[in-house]
Amino acid sequence: MDTQPMPPRAFRHDGSSVALAALAMAAITVFVLAATTVHALRPGLDAIAAQLSVYLVGPWGWLLQAGYAALAVGILVLAIGLYRVPPVASRSAAPLLLFAIAAPSLVVTALAPMRFPGEELRLVHLVHGSSAQAAFLCTTTAMVLQAWRLRAAPAWRRIAPMLLGWALACFAGVWVLALARELPRGLSQKALVALIVGWLGIVAWRMWRSDAIEIGTNRAD
Secondary structure (H helix, E strand, C coil): CCCCCCCCHHHCCCCHHHHHHHHHHHHHHHHHHHHHHHHHHCCCCCCCCCCHHHHCCCCCHHHHHHHHHHHHHHHHHHHHHHHCCCCHHHCCHHHHHHHHHHHHHHHHHHHCCCCCCCCCCCHHHHHHHHHHHHHHHHHHHHHHHHHHHHHHCHHHCCCHHHHHHHHHHHHHHHHHHHHCCCCCHHHHHHHHHHHHHHHHHHHHHHHHHHHHHHHHHHHHC
8 A cells, every 4th residue: 555655854844843933932022021121110221322231230130131031042942943944955053053152142141240331340241241242243143144044945935035134234233333333332232132133033923924834734634
């Protein structure tokens, strides 16, 4: 009796990718809510001049720290989900590795306080600065590489060019933020963070939607 061959394991939609995408969306939402709330709770800070790192220290700093930790979880599970996107040609260990470096770097950034004006330089301040740079660079580089690889995935082919352009803008923004010191530090940093988080959110939603539709189609068949 002839039997239909089972599809390769890498191509099956078993629901785990949908769960990873849903978890990523939830984690990103937690970060957005935490960042928005802590700004409302600390009106005494100049939102245009104060970087997010300022809000990590002092009253309600724990709330934003929790938001950073949630975003780190979101980045990691999204990276795992994207690595599972078929076909194999769309996969690369490079963005997965970079996202995996960015996630803990973000947590370290949240826990190690920044150096404030007039404060003596300490090792913890250097750790904060280095981990923040690693988080920005690794995340945006991974975004570019991931968007490039997604061009090979049929379900992502139409949206991949937009994601690639968006990711390149974020990557360029990291260097603009580092080199254009005359820009308002708080506003420019928050604009870049919003662009990065927006990209992550769109990708998580797209992954959830495409895999949910695929699972529904397979069940109907």
